[in-house]
Amino acid sequence: GNSVTQMEGPVTLSEEAFLTINCTYTATGYPSLFWYVQYPGEGLQLLLKATKADDKGSNKGFEATYRKETTSFHLEKGSVQVSDSAVYFCALKNAGGTSYGKLTFGQGTILTVHP
């Protein structure tokens, strides 16, 4: 079956530090990959996505590259801000079969950024 593994948190950084949150996956076929962010007390927001190997998703200074050879989709940001403090979820979705419509989430990584 499908699975997503994220680096364990929490992650604590100072403002302007470099961020990496690791994400690896197991899936059959060619899944689409996503990063979602959840700010305190809110729902999930789509941060970025990639639908095929070597695609790079980017948004708000965050980037992630779909690496099929390493089955990874690591999230990076060059300079984090206090406002980036949130929970980050890596997720995948397969195109069909019995998984149709289902997102598989990682466990989430809590990020705290201090001034």
Place this chain on the structure above:
Amino acid sequence: DTEVTQTPKHLVMGMTNKKSLKCEQHMGHRAMYWYKQKAKKPPELMFVYSYEKLSINESVPSRFSPECPNSSLLNLHLHALQPEDSALYLCASSPTGLEEQYFGPGTRLTVT
């Protein structure tokens, strides 16, 4: 417009009450979802509607009853819930089942 709205924002109900959660989207999406999220955990899928038909039920107890009256609306009817059902209930939609999902802000449910 990529907005999914959910009402109410907060709900407190007793174990004998009947209540409903409402979700609405006007993006023309044909797939809609209900998730349950406990604190510090990822969302857990409950139901998927595709073209207004229930396509996935993740073995959810019958005290949760979904309904899709039309392509823009999704309801979750609640009856005889247990305290362990207290959680954030999230609705999401996507153009079809294949694309990214857009989430609403959630309903924070407390069962007393």
